Amino acid sequence: MSKWIVDWSVLINGEDISQDLRPYLMNISATDKAGFSSDGCSLALDDRAGQIKLPSAGHKLIVKLEGQKIFEGITDRPDSSGSRSGGQKLAIKAKGFDERSKVKQPLFFHKDDATLEGFMKVAAKKAGFEIKVDPAFKEIFRDYWPANGESFLALGQRYAKEHNGAFKIRDKVAVLLPLGAANGLPVIKCTRPGNIISWRIKPRDLKRVFSGGSARYVDREKGEVVEVKRPYKADEIEDTALNAIRSTASDEKQALEQIKARESQGQREKASGTITIDLAPNAQAEGLCQVEGIKTGIDGTYRIESRTHKASRGSGATTALSLKDPQDGAGKREGKKAATPSPEPAPKPSGDGLNRNGRTGTQQ
Template identity: 30%
Template sequence: MAKAHFLVSVDGRVVTKNFLPVLLSASITKGVDKTADAAQFDLDDSGGTLRWPQTGQKVHVELGRENGAIRTFDGEVDTASWSLNRGSGSVLSVTARSVSLKGKAKASKEKHWDSKPLKSVLQDAGEDAGISVSVHADYADTVLDWEAMDAESFIAFGERLAREHGAIFRISGTSAVFVPYGKGVTGADLSAFTVTRSILLSASGFAPVTDRPRIKQKVETYYDLDKASRLAAQYASGDTVDADLQSGFSTSSKDHADRRAKSGARKAARDKAEGSVVINGDATPQPGGKCILSGLRAGVDGTYTIKSVTDELSRSSGYTTSISLSEPQGKAGQDSR
């Protein structure tokens, strides 16, 4: 197995050699339900000699395998905290995020659009926040009859539209993406990743099927002006249960209701499984892509959607990758013995 690759720079200056003697752990976390990526450092602060980091400092991190896949992070310091106890001693913890939480991206805005495609709406909102937005072709030309930012920040606005369209919305620096699960901005499918016992370090919290989030169909209501009546749009989840789920608030149009019903049904399908695996460090798996569990046990083996990944380098465990899973597919949750 190739050696781990680790690099960190602060404000454009490579400081890896300075970090390594005091590094307890470093991690990069990316997820489909996380608008911003995060990097976390725990540093040995014995004697309180480390210089206190300033928020807003630019951070670049690389973590992966030499001559292999590398996970990268670009962002800025968001939080620095300190702790002291008998077990771990004096620890300085630093968190960085891929979006500035001091900038315009979190500023509340009042703005609306009439009969505009989703791509134009997101790019217009992003321009005000200083962020360029790439929208996948599946959503780019979807015309919104009416849309508004009602005292919403660009971050909150993008997250809401992602929920309503069943998309992934993520920001990195001054760029954002709005893409379907399992695909990149270019339209190419994300590669599936296979986990076998040979690379598995641990598996925990596995519930390949849990009944709480399961629904037969998602129901969204809307008011039809021509018919002067309240109507409903449904979208079947494909699950074999009897319960429907209806939202408490009506949408503005049938198209809007159809989108929310479809997104809600697909979310229910994703949420009906949970579990995580820790493997030997590998930066290949991507949030939103597929993970195939093979040879673990009947009922657990199968295909899942990757919810989040965390690459970590630590003194105690070396380089590991944690993968959080959802959306069981194939034979996941089935035991035919």
């Protein structure tokens, strides 16, 4: 049996069970994604003898690679798979929060003349959670906030999408914050030659490029629907192409907030790609990734949309990064090279066969 060459540890409810798992654990996969997708982890166990006891759901799982925590969440029900010739496997899966909680329970309430933070705190309390709202979002004010059968999870996802933010739940604490903001996360350097294993990067995607945005709102005084338009700061196309928002906002302020969110979303979506490197346990979603050594236009800084750590018995470990938001030269075309000047023709010899330097015309 091949041995692990990567240091790992698994804790269940605070108890280290690494030694008990060592004969059975085949591989580890842990994913952290920005936006409003939950963190995920999967442990694949060799269960060919059928001796592994089925673990219960709802346990707190912590996984570490090379001494660094790469996942913390709540276990789900195990998944058994196999075939006649392929043996039998047991997968222990986990998410960032307990799906058996009230996180998906429909809520029916409303709040008048309140901020987004105040509304979401009420929703979180009803579902049995706490929430931290970033200062960039907490003062967003509306005269009416409804929860008409939407769950706490659905509300957080909706407002995160509306304002180009991230909504994440880990254990009993939720966070709502803007995407692309300064966050102090470690910067991951990807170099070639160096730690890059493979890559596939498209630094500019014109399908998501717009020159401006438009949104509609209800003007209550006039009793009509009004459309507002705003140009984007980064204009990369000559023709006017507006990113029109289909839903109707309640007032002009909300309509302008939606246009601003779509502009930042468009900037983020200008690049797409993946890069696989040697294991980088400190890589996290929303951190920055610096790519160097590939070529001009590809090299630069990107935002990490998601990261997946994979470790296998006998095969080492890798980190796969999904990239967005090109910066620092990423996607910029190389400027035109200066034309090499052609040499000037040699001067013709004078009538006496001598040049000014005293040499004959044949002694150039």
